Amino acid sequence: MPHLEISDLITVTDPLSGARLPVRRGDVVRLLQESGDPRAARIVAGLPAGRDDVLDPLAVDRLMIGVHTEMQRLSEELRIGERLVHVLGPLFEAIREIAGRRGRFRLVDIGSGLGYLVRWLAATGALGPNVELIGVDLDAALVAEADRLARAEGLDCRFVHGNAFDLPEIATVYVSTGVLHHFRGPALTEFFEAQADSQALAFCHFDIAATRLAPVGAWMFHRARMRHPLGRHDGVVSALRAHTDDTLLRAATVPGIRPLLYEPRGLSNPFCTTLRPVLGIRPYLEDPLRLAMGRASRRLVGAEQLSRPGAAR
Ligand SMILES: C[S@@+](CC[C@H](N)C(=O)[O-])C[C@H]1O[C@@H](n2cnc3c(N)ncnc32)[C@H](O)[C@@H]1O
Numbered sequence: 001m002p003h004l005e006i007s008d009l010i011t012v013t014d015p016l017s018g019a020r021l022p023v024r025r026g027d028v029v030r031l032l033q034e035s036g037d038p039r040a041a042r043i044v045a046g047l048p049a050g051r052d053d054v055l056d057p058l059a060v061d062r063l064m065i066g067v068h069t070e071m072q073r074l075s076e077e078l079r080i081g082e083r084l085v086h087v088l089g090p091l092f093e094a095i096r097e098i099a100g101r102r103g104r105f106r107l108v109d110i111g112s113g114l115g116y117l118v119r120w121l122a123a124t125g126a127l128g129p130n131v132e133l134i135g136v137d138l139d140a141a142l143v144a145e146a147d148r149l150a151r152a153e154g155l156d157c158r159f160v161h162g163n164a165f166d167l168p169e170i171a172t173v174y175v176s177t178g179v180l181h182h183f184r185g186p187a188l189t190e191f192f193e194a195q196a197d198s199q200a201l202a203f204c205h206f207d208i209a210a211t212r213l214a215p216v217g218a219w220m221f222h223r224a225r226m227r228h229p230l231g232r233h234d235g236v237v238s239a240l241r242a243h244t245d246d247t248l249l250r251a252a253t254v255p256g257i258r259p260l261l262y263e264p265r266g267l268s269n270p271f272c273t274t275l276r277p278v279l280g281i282r283p284y285l286e287d288p289l290r291l292a293m294g295r296a297s298r299r300l301v302g303a304e305q306l307s308r309p310g311a312a313r
Contacts, residue, residue, distance in 0.1 A: 002035055003035075003037075003237045003240045003241050004031065004032060004035050004037065004040065004237070005182070005233075005234045005237050005238065005241075006028075006032070006040050006043060006044060006230050006233060006234055007064060007067070007230065007234050008182065009023070009028045009031065009032070009044070010023055010028060010044065010047065010055055010060050010063075011023070011060060011064060011139055013138050013139070013140075013163075015163055015165065015166070018138075018140070018161060018162070018163065020057060020140065022054040022055075022057075023054065023055045023060075024049075024052075024053050024054055024055070025044060025045070025047060025049040025053050025054070025055050026053050028044045028055075029041045029044050029045050032044060039233065040233055043229050043230055043233060047059065047060070047063070061141035063228070063230065064139060064141060064142060065114070065141060065142065065145050066228060066231075067226070067228055067230055067231040067234070068113045068114040068142060068145075069114065070225065070226045070227065070228065070231050071113070071114075071116075071178075071226075071231065071235075072114055072116045073225060074221060074222075074225050074226070075116050075117075075177075076116075077225065078221075078274055078275075080116075080117070080177065080206075080274075080275060081116075081117065081120040081121070081124065081126065083206075083274075083275065084117065084175070084177070084206060084275075084277075085121075085126045085127070086296070087204060087262055087277055087279070087293075088107075088126075088127060088173070088175065088204060089126065089127065089292075090289060090292035090293040090294075090296075091173060091202055091204060091279075091281075091285075091289060091292075092105065092127050092128065092131060092173070093288075093292040094285055094288035094289040094291070094292045095172060095173070095201055095202070095285070096128075097288045097292070098201075098284070098285065098288060103130065104130045104131075104132065105130060105131045105132070105172040105173070106131070106132040106133075106134065106169070106170070106171050106172050106173075107121070107127065107131055107132070107133055107134070107171065107172065107173050107174075107175060108134045108135075108136060108167070108169045108170075108171035108173075108174050108175070109133075109134070109135045109136065109175050109176060109177070110136050110164045110167070110174055110175070110176045110179060110205075111136070111137055111138070111164060111176050111177075111178075111179035111182070112135025112136060112137050112142075112143075112146060112159060112176075113135075113137060113139075113142050113146070113178075114142055114145055114146050114149065115135045115146030115147075115149065115150060115157070115159055116177075117135075117175070117177055118133045118134065118135040118146075118150075118157045118159070119146070119149060119150055119153065119155055119157060121133050121157070122150070122155040122156050122157040123153065123155055131172075133156070133157035133158075134157065134158055134159070134160060134169050134171075135157070135158075135159040135160070136159075136160050136161075136162045136164070136167065136168065136169055137159070137161065137162070138161075138162070138163055138164070140161050143159045143160065143161045146159040147159045164176075164179070164183075164191055164194075165187075165190060165191065165194060166194075167194060167195075167198070170198060170199055170200070171195075171198070171200050172200060172201055172202075173200060173201065173202045173203065173204060174195045174198075174200055174202075174203040174204075174205075175203070175204050175205065175206070176205045176206065176207075177205075177206045177207070177275060178206070178207060178208070178238065178275070179205065179207065180205050180207040180243060180248070180278070181207055181208065181238055181241040181242050181243060182241075188243070188247070188248075188251040189251045189254065191251075192251055192252045192254050192257070192280055193254045195280065196254045196255060196256050196257045196280060197256075201281070201282050201285060202279065202280060202281040202282065202285060203279065203280045204277045204278075204279045204280075205277055205278055205279075206275040206276065206277045207242060207243065207275060207276075207277075207278075208238055208239050208242040208274065208275060209242065209263070209265065209274065209275070209276045210242035210243060210244045210245070210265070211265060214239040214240075214242055214274075215236055215239040215240050217239070217274070218235050218236045218238065218239035219235075219236050219239075221235070222235035222236060244265075245261055245264045245265055245306060246306070248261060248278040249261055249278065249302070249303045249306065250303075252278050252279075252280050253303065254280070256282065257280040257281070257282070257283075258280070258281050258282070258283045258285075258286055258302065259278065259279070259280050259302065259303065260278070260279045260280075260281065260286075260300050260301065260302050261276075261277075261278055261279070261300075261301055261302075261306070262276055262277050262278075262279060262299055262300050263276045263299045264301055264306060279300070
């Protein structure tokens with residue numbers, strides 16, 4: 001049975017025009033029942049809809065903003081910003097080295113949601129000067145709320161409505177958090193290919209590590225910290241949908257890119273690892289990146305290390 005996230009089903013956007021499409025509550029309830037998830041079906045059955053059974057778009061927007069606000073609190077608690085900068089800091093250090101310490105760079109966060117990462121980076125200046133910060137998301141309501149929060153906080157960053165498969169913003173480095181598991185099969189490779197075909201020097205996408213503990217850990221954290229049943233449900237399903245090391249490295253093996261995994265399963269402590277990234281870098285960046293990472297670069301591995309007999313899996 002496929003694992004389905006409610007948030008993917010109740011917000012549907014036309015990929016070409018970006019316009020919001022009407023979603024019939026009964027259709028979503030039926031789909032979730034057929035996928036063997038009666039609990040999710042009950043959650044959707046309780047959402048407000050009009051006489052035509054179309055889900056109330058304003059209520060759905062409010063719900064998505066509420067759930068993402070709870071997700072932000074969880075990210076704050078897990079110190080996700082610091083964990084990301086542990087890898088993104090050396091990556092920008094390596095890029096600066098190659099650029100002769102000059103130039104302006106741009107980080108684009110794909111599927112930025114409420115923009116926690118971009119706003120945290122803008123607030124802390126953790127990547128140093130000359131890094132423009134932009135978030136892109138398919139959900140217009142989340143983009144508008146991320147923008148409102150950034151303005152209220154007086155932050156130097158911006159948010160754009162757009163699709164990961166037709167990116168509206170060029171970048172030096174593309175990043176994402178908690179987005180990869182939404183892309184399945186050929187879409188995962190297409191996602192990496194689009195970035196490899198651009199002028200970007202690297203991508204660095206963080207998602208839930210597919211450890212055996214991930215669904216249990218997700219259940220505990222979301223149960224303890226999130227109030228809305230949709231957030232609790234989707235949090236656990238995300239962990240069940242996390243891609244394996246092999247799937248990520250295979251999908252990121254695209255022309256012009258050196259694919260690397262930071263802290264693959266066998267090298268990480270499953271009690272400490274929540275999010276970890278798959279990286280794709282231009283091959284000439286690998287040595288400067290390893291130098292900038294120091295001892296931590298031992299945790300950065302390519303497919304050849306993972307496939308060696310006895311290697312970490
Ligand atoms: C689980 S949320 C993660 C949000 C945010 N990165 C965070 O960590 O809080 C996944 C996000 O990806 C966005 N998304 C899904 N498909 C997308 C696509 N094709 N293009 C852009 N954004 C997308 C959703 O709208 C949602 O905001």
